[in-house]
Amino acid sequence: MNVSIEKAIELLESGEPVAFPTETVYGLGADAWNPGAIKKVFEIKGRPSDNPLIVHIASKAMVNDFATEIPEAAVKLMDACWPGPLTLIFRKKPEVLDLITAGLDTVALRWPSHALAQELIFRAGPLVAPSANTSGRPSPTKASHVTEDFGNDFPVIDGGATQIGLESTVLDISEQPFRIYRPGFIDKSKIEKITGEEVILQKKNTSGQETRSPGTKYSHYAPEAVVRWLEEGETPDQKNALYLLHSLEGKEDEHHIHYHQNFQQMASELYDRFRQADHQQLDTIIIEPFDERARKEHPITEALLNRITKAVGG
């Protein structure tokens, strides 16, 4: 159900979650100081309670309500990237609700750039906002995706299709060296350039590291269809399959989507393609792997690789 900003604020203030657009994906927002509202977020998504939430803010001043230490590098990153698709993990203040942080001593903060998100947070206050999908489903990049997962009666502010289409970069700056737990539009080399420090791209979580970013251990972003990589030398002619290609020459039709090296567009459409394939009851989604050149020239392929690998089941 499409709601206005005014209605959304009213709902948030009465402790009800509301979905809203950001520049990355739609978020399921709830008042970051209301434990009852936050519990509803976990229930609606079917989200495990050990997976912490990002607090969405709309000014640098709001950081001080949640974070204790604000390292020099964080100031540089906030100046360069906020508002925008970068989530920073800080040491938390004791009053931050344990429900949000899953008992960790850190809190994730992000100032989204989407105008509707900024207005909502500015007027309603800081909001926790996981992606507005049922846990395990692809993140929503359109209001209709939210409705698909939560039903027609669920309130959503419709801001059209989101621009970036993949979730924000999650960067832990609470400890040295800095670590990227989830790659996104703001890539490693950009962060290194801004901070002047080396950053580690955390690969798969091994058991010892699980508690540092619990969300990364869950399988995510998966449609019903099987997702797999195109094999070397394989011709793209499997029946009832959707091909997502970027370099391979060949036919282009509704089952063969060709991005011609436009990886930003691929990122912005990926989750919608996943969902559409399910609507069309296709059995397989087959994606052309990224070669070394694509990875070097198009840093967004790191984020794409991360999400696709999870959908493949890695």
Ligand code: TXA
């Ligand atoms: O782009 C985005 O970030 C979207 C939009 C709505 O802003 N939100 C989003 O939230 O993707 P969610 O809940 O789906 O993903 C948050 C990720 C999870 O992997 C979670 O484990 C991690 O951030 N996270 C949150 N707080 C953390 C913390 N204190 N330490 C480590 N990881 C944390």
Ligand code: MG
């Ligand atoms: Mg999510």
